[in-house]
Amino acid sequence: MDKEVIIEKINDFLIDEFEVEQDDIHPEANLKDTLxxxxxxxxxxxxxxxxxxxxxxxxxxxxxxxxxxxxxxxIEKKLG
Structure with a gap:
């Protein structure tokens, strides 16, 4: 699976399932503090x-x- 597809899927379920704001989603975002x-x-x-x-x-x-x-x-490593 392409890395961009992985990132898109992760971002989508963070927004949909965890109600994370789109603006908070970036690679450097801390899972506990920022998200x-x-x-x-x-x-x-x-x-x-x-x-x-x-x-x-x-x-x-x-x-x-x-x-x-x-x-x-x-996730990319687990899929690889």
């Missing part, structure tokens, strides 16, 4: 990734994921 995702949101995020991309994420996958760019890269 205001809490621990429950991360559980929902795992479910959204599984349903949109068919990949399974575990807690360890998020150890170094702090920004949206890190999250894009994680």
């Amino acid at each position: 205001e995702l809490d621990s429950l949101d991360f559980v929902d995020l795992v479910v959204a990734v599984e349903s949109n991309f068919g990949v399974k994420l575990v807690g360890e996958d998020f150890i170094n994921v702090t920004t949206l760019q890190h999250f894009y890269d994680l």
Whole structure:
């Protein structure tokens, strides 16, 4: 899957499912601080990734994921 498609899908479900403002979505956005995702949101995020991309994420996958760019890269790596 093309990286641009991955980014578009992620951004779409952040807006639709998590009510993140379009203006807050950029690669340097911090998932917790800028996008205001809490621990429950991360559980929902795992479910959204599984349903949109068919990949399974575990807690360890998020150890170094702090920004949206890190999250894009994680999904791209899982799909690769």
